[in-house]
Amino acid sequence: MERPSQKLIAKTLGISTAAVSLALRDTGTISKELSEKVKETARALGYRPNPMLSSLASKRFRESDTPLSIPLVLLDFVEKDSSYRRELKTRAEELGYTLSPIEAKSLEKYANPSLTLYNRGVQGIILLGPIPQGSFREDFNWDDFSVVQCGRFLEPLPFDTVRPNIFQAMKLIFTKVLERGYRRIGFALGRHDPLLEDDESRISAALGLREVYCEAKDHIPPYFGSFTDTNALVKWAKDNKPDCIIGFHIGQCATLVEAGIKVPEDTAFACLHLNGAPYLGDARNLRIAGMEQQLQEIAYQSVNLMDQSIRHHVRGKPALPRQVLVPSYWVDGDSLPDRS
Structure with missing residues (x-):
């Protein structure tokens, strides 16, 4: 008895092996009726795909000159x-x-x-x-x-x-700041408008990590306001005087420096999204610490x-x-x- 194969299915139905292959993979422009007929015939003949042949076909597909x-x-x-x-x-x-x-x-x-x-x-x-x-x-x-x-x-x-793994990024940046001796940590994570789901994840992670690893006396209110409200960010930093700010992007550090807040003398700064540009665009060419997403x-x-x-x-x-x-x-x- 001939071994069940795509060739046998094609022979049984009087169609090409290419049509059988497309029908079994649900690809191409094969009609639904023909696809079902091919699958029914495959089941009746006891056809099973060969994983090794599929792997070799995949290898040929990827290495083909065309x-x-x-x-x-x-x-x-x-x-x-x-x-x-x-x-x-x-x-x-x-x-x-x-x-x-x-x-x-x-x-x-x-x-x-x-x-x-x-x-x-x-x-x-x-x-x-x-x-x-x-x-x-x-x-x-x-x-x-x-x-x-x-x-x-x-x-x-x-x-x-x-x-990106948002919680992993928040925990790693928070851990690095703690390891370097900072305790009055200010979160200036901001928020998008409209709010993104990763905003919610960052904010939740920040508050949870602070609650677990920082003493209550070192807690300062976070800044979760709009990214575009630079005046509110500067006022928050001057009012609360954190010894380190964990910010969302490098532009926040530039805003603080332009407002007369010295980094890192007045407050240290760590950035969640360096995005391949870790240097602050000022005369000091300050290199910012922080996280790089693996885009x-x-x-x-x-x-x-x-x-x-x-x-x-x-x-x-x-x-x-x-x-x-x-x-x-x-x-x-x-x-x-x-x-x-």
Whole structure:
């Protein structure tokens, strides 16, 4: 008896082995009726995919001089240039995909955006947030695509997500400040408008860590006001005189220096988001201590997760969305001298 194989299924149904392969993987433009017929025949013949052959096929796919260039779309909700885009595109091409950026607002010009993407052969959608509420019409059919969210967001959609590990970053920066002998620690984390979910995570982590590791006499009120209200930030710093400020971004340190507060003489400063630019833009060229997010790794893992979903035929909204949390790393700087 002939061994059950894709070739035997094709022979039984009188179709090509390529059509059988596409039907079993739920890819391509194979009709639903034919796909079901192929699967029924596969079950009747006792066909089982060979993991070793699948692995070899994957290796050939990735190392081929003429990759298949499976189309992916990057739905971009970031108005300014994003550090993720280049890294997402690079990793996608390494795995044999073509990643096409599309501004999310441009989808509104299509009568049926999801059908338009489907007809272009798009297999996966990477969402680059933060994604405003009500951005998608109710008739958008997610079930046709594998979907991954990359980076921060307002409120998470029910898809797999890769983002920075916010609690890990908060705990590491707080630990470094404590190790250097600071106790009256002022949190100037600010907040976005509208509020992002990672704002809530940072604020909660800061208050919890302070409560556990700092004595009550050293507690000072945090600054969780708007990033744009620089006068309120300066007033808060002058009124409370923290011996160290944990700020959200390096611009806050520049605001304090411009207001006459000396760093690190009057107050030390550690920054949660150095973003590859650790030097303060003043004549002293002060190097700021703080955290660097691994943006390249976040993008890399986002595409890896997409690749995994496509290969395992995960489409639409998964029953249990996965969260991949990428840690940030510490960078020493002159703004946080050791006073221990």
